Amino acid sequence: MKLTIVSTSDIHAYLYPTDFTQKEMNLPLGLLKVSSFLKNISADEKLYIDNGDFIQGSPLASFVKDKVKTPRILSEFLNELHPVARVLGNHEFNYGVDYLKEAVEASTAPYLAANVLNTDGEPYFGTPYLVKDVGQFKVGIIGLTTQYIPHWENPENIKDFRFISAVEALRHWLPIVQASADFVVVSYHGGFEADPKTEKMLEKPTGENEGYQLLEQFEAIDVLFTGHQHGLYVGQHGKTFYSQPGHKGEYVAVVTLQIDEPTRTITDATIDLHHLTDVTEDLNLKAKVRPLEEQVEKWLDQPIGTVKTDMSITDPNKARLETHPYVTFINAVQSWATGCDISATALFNQKAPGFKGDITMRDIVINYIYTNTLAVLSVSGKDLVEALEQCAAFFTLSDGQITINPNYYIPKPQYYNYDMFSGIDYTFDISKPEGQRVVGLRYKGTPIDLKAPYEIVLNQYRAVGGGNFAMFGPEKIIREYGTDMTELIAQYIKEHPEVEVPAVHNFKVVY
Structure with missing residues (x-):
């Protein structure tokens, strides 16, 4: 069986292929092109995960916050891509907990947040992981977020949250997921503190980015998706395949696993970052987004x-x-x-x-x-x-x-x-x-x-x-x-x- 697992990260509400510097652009980015790309993937089974920072970070996101006043419409657009899971990014908290809760409620996919806790020490949104039936197999997906959010965020926006280390959270949840899943995917809205290939430290180890530690300490991870840094990383560390697909939907991370069904083992795999050059827009989704985009363009030209x-x-x-x-x-x-x-x-x-x-x-x-x-x-x-x-x-x-x-x-x-x-x-x-x-x-x-x-x-x-x-x-x-x-x-x-x-x-x- 061929199982394809796809990730985007840090889209920041870039829906149309534009950076908003002018009208009617056709850049290789944005949710409309991601949607078209996903529809053209050939696989026996396909899972799509969004790795966070979706509702903030573009002029369109600012317009939605200030004029529409609810992120529900953004969640509904992402629902059209049928993600199986979503992860909280640090920018999901920028507009306050009520705004974030509306985005969560409007999502057809659960937000996975194993290390984002409430004051009782339980996962705030109640869903640290999910186990998805894929054919005769079970795929476990664990969601994690950078613990560094309190160093940036308005304290009022996170007063009811606790953020713990991704490493600490995974140490607890990974054995639980392993017990009920054949394969484990970790989607982490954080980056690499060290280069996965050279092992050279990229920054001071503050805890903001723990991706390399996850690779080093948890061999049971089959696939690790990262984000937050807006970087481009792809490779294999031990038996773990890892990636980071930039931002704005310019790249899509695609992991394809060849699975031997009798032994339930991965016999071959590929992992790539696909740039959206030459990808056309999803016209069905474009028709749904168009009214909002036209309002945004009119607002921008005031x-x-x-x-x-x-x-x-x-x-x-x-x-x-x-x-x-x-x-x-x-x-x-x-x-x-x-x-x-x-x-x-x-x-x-x-x-x-x-x-x-x-x-x-x-x-x-x-x-x-x-x-x-x-x-x-x-x-x-x-x-x-x-x-x-x-x-x-x-x-x-x-x-x-x-x-x-x-x-x-x-x-x-x-x-x-x-x-x-x-x-x-x-x-x-x-x-x-x-x-x-x-x-x-x-x-x-x-x-x-x-x-x-x-x-x-x-x-x-x-x-x-x-x-x-x-x-x-x-x-x-x-x-x-x-x-x-x-x-x-x-x-x-x-x-x-x-x-x-x-x-x-x-x-x-x-x-």
Whole structure:
């Protein structure tokens, strides 16, 4: 018998083959093309698992949250692909537990979450695993999620949840599943802390990504699907086949097992990542999604106002080396919304084009890609210095030139973990050792007092310590603002219909 097991991960509500930068795109990504690909797979039996981060992360997802106000429609679209199981991603929690529960209730497939517990220590959604009858065999599927969610998420959104190590949870549940299944699949919304092929550590072992430990410690896993890092991994470790299929539905992970029926053993197997090049859209699903997509496109093309200052970003790396008008503008919006004069923000990726001329909602959401809200913290001068020193580690010297530290793009791009500050003056001297690079730090012309309190506005992710900014945290938050940053940017432009950004030169990076 030939059994095919398929996984997607980190689709982030990309349904149509578009990245929303313009209308009527036909990129090799999105749920419509994933659906078409699945329908064309030839197999005696086929199981499809979505590995999480489905209801958040695109302009369409933001529209559904703000205008439709329920994720049910997103769950219903994924139901059309007939998944046997779904897994919770970390971004499933971004809009609060009530929103998440609606997504779960609308799903025809169970959400598997063996290490996401309630306050009594039981699986919160009641379903840590399932055993699926496939012909004369039984396939056990265990769902796991990165335990690191409390380091990023608004505490209010997860107050009734406990997150434990994927390794700890699997140690408990794997023997139970083995006792009733012929084959075991683990779908883990987390990544690899070490390269499965070279065994080289990819990051500090914080517990955020435990995929390599799962491979090393649990030989009984037949197939391991991973995600979260948006990386591309495929291979075999011992007898375990593993994969990670990127994001936005650009790739689909496909494991095909040849099973000898009398002995109930795997005699041969292949594992591939299939890129959706040359795959057409599922026209039946397209017809169902089209009304929502048209609403989203109309919303994106709303005229908001005009910026008179050219905030175009032609070189994102250069824009991080000295004050850029786009960054100045975003910090100005944060300060305007909160009344806090020290602000920090980031260029979240390498694709933000900045602003120029007439602005629509599309311009806003393709620049500010995350659903952040704001929080104001009271921190010490020492905290502020430590945060700046951590940001200074974003850079390194290579052949006498300032370049980005590889730790910020391998194994996963983390450009969002370099913040640029307004309201203070400072310089990073990259010729100095890490931890000693901040020079000339002043607030209102006066050197920072390490013991004095300072108020600073940050996005919620950073405010609770996201990105391993241990000097911040929920205990230092003194007030919060629930309006999404994309809405705040739009509101600011509407109230200042011809935006001009003053030339500010408050920081620079030198060597």
